[in-house]
Amino acid sequence: MEKTIEIPLAHPITYGDKTISTLILRRPKAGDFRGLKGMDMPFDMILDFAASLSDLSPAVIDRLDVEDMPKLIEVVSGFLGGFPATGKT
Template identity: 35%
Template sequence: MNITEKTPNTIELDTPLIRGEQTISSITLRKPKSGALRGVKLGDLLQMDVEALTKVLPRISEPMLTEQDVSNLDPADLLQLAGVTAGFLLPKASIPDYPQA
């Protein structure tokens, strides 16, 4: 997927991350499979626990974030990424605009 394509899972960072000569201004998250959630309590992700997010975000982000990148995120950007991540854990029936069969 091209990172410049706008998707609901793409977050435009308020404060871009600088990694060497690379500037990361947006991050796209993909819905994790169960393996990407290993070692993390789902309740911690739903509560937007920073330690849990530090483990999971590198596994589901494009470009791939490091734990150090997550630690360097602006709190407002971390909150946006946490919201998308927590949303991945909700069942379809609990999402108001999700088409029901």
Template identity: 35%
Template structure:
């Protein structure tokens, strides 16, 4: 599982563009620099606001902070899956 796509329940708007889906790639060690993995696992909003834009070309930190709570939960669960689902070998 190297990528997860999340369909947003409440799309974001960037200028005249509507963002309806966000694709996350599995974080590498560099993406996690300066972040506590325990904060990622606790779904700390500030930590995820730093991490998610690092692993998705689809969203900025400012846009992340505007997410609907439902979409925040779905993205958070998707990030956690990268740490809890065993990779296929």
């Protein structure tokens, strides 16, 4: 069984006829890091990565309330923390 991380939302997301009260993110695999772009725009990258790991569209993640963002950013950033910075030096 694949390990997941659940993030309860203080402000559930309504998208279409769905209400999402908990984000469920799977742990990333090596291939999930392919194509990560935007180290110069970390919020964009983190939100896109979160969408990918939750199997939700970026449009759903975009509806996340600002109060719920810190926990999501903490969890997703934790997956990225051990990697060296890339880009021009």
